[in-house]
Amino acid sequence: MATINVYTESTPNPSTMKFLVNKLLINGSVDFPDKEKAQTSPFAKELFKFNFVTGVFFASNFVTITKSEEADWSDIEAILKDFVKGAVESELKVQEIVADENVSFEGTETEIKIQQVLHDYVRPAVEQDGGAIAYKAFENGIVTVELRGSCSGCPSSTITLKSGIEGLLKRMVPEVEEVVAEAM
Numbered sequence: 683m684a685t686i687n688v689y690t691e692s693t694p695n696p697s698t699m700k701f702l703v704n705k706l707l708i709n710g711s712v713d714f715p716d717k718e719k720a721q722t723s724p725f726a727k728e729l730f731k732f733n734f735v736t737g738v739f740f741a742s743n744f745v746t747i748t749k750s751e752e753a754d755w756s757d758i759e760a761i762l763k764d765f766v767k768g769a770v771e772s773e774l775k776v777q778e779i780v781a782d783e784n785v786s787f788e789g790t791e792t793e794i795k796i797q798q799v800l801h802d803y804v805r806p807a808v809e810q811d812g813g814a815i816a817y818k819a820f821e822n823g824i825v826t827v828e829l830r831g832s833c834s835g836c837p838s839s840t841i842t843l844k845s846g847i848e849g850l851l852k853r854m855v856p857e858v859e860e861v862v863a864e865a866m
Contacts, residue, residue, distance in 0.1 A: 686703060686767050686770045688767045688770070693746065695833070695839075698831070699812075700812035701766045702743055702744040704743070707741075713739045724778065735762075737834070790820075795855045796820055811836075813834070818864050827847070827861060827862075
């Protein structure tokens, strides 16, 4: 078995940290914003046993962990790093039932264009910051998206949404007038 290495990266959200591993954890992404939603994930369930963990998000080769306000990263980062390393080494499952994530877009021609831009251009950038973006709707020129992982509740997500994502979509899909985030 290859040695599992874990390293951390800060994210724009001070309450979240990205724990990257040198192994694919999941195809796609899955968000567990609270302990109740984590019941289908042995890995997330174990993380929520730490009283300072308030959210868990998995994508490709990383897990983004959200901590409680009281916890300090300097006190818990090494503990979580060791836990993630052990969980990956013991092949603790991210999900019991793995959904096949074949990318397919639905809707009008404009909606499909919007989803394609979000998938090809926005998703990789958002994942770099430990988060994810999901298309929800397009109505009257307004694109509604859902932000997950470190992007959920991040202080800079509004700026990213308005100046980055909205600007890109307006340029690439002229029918887009505005982008808004749906609250989780």
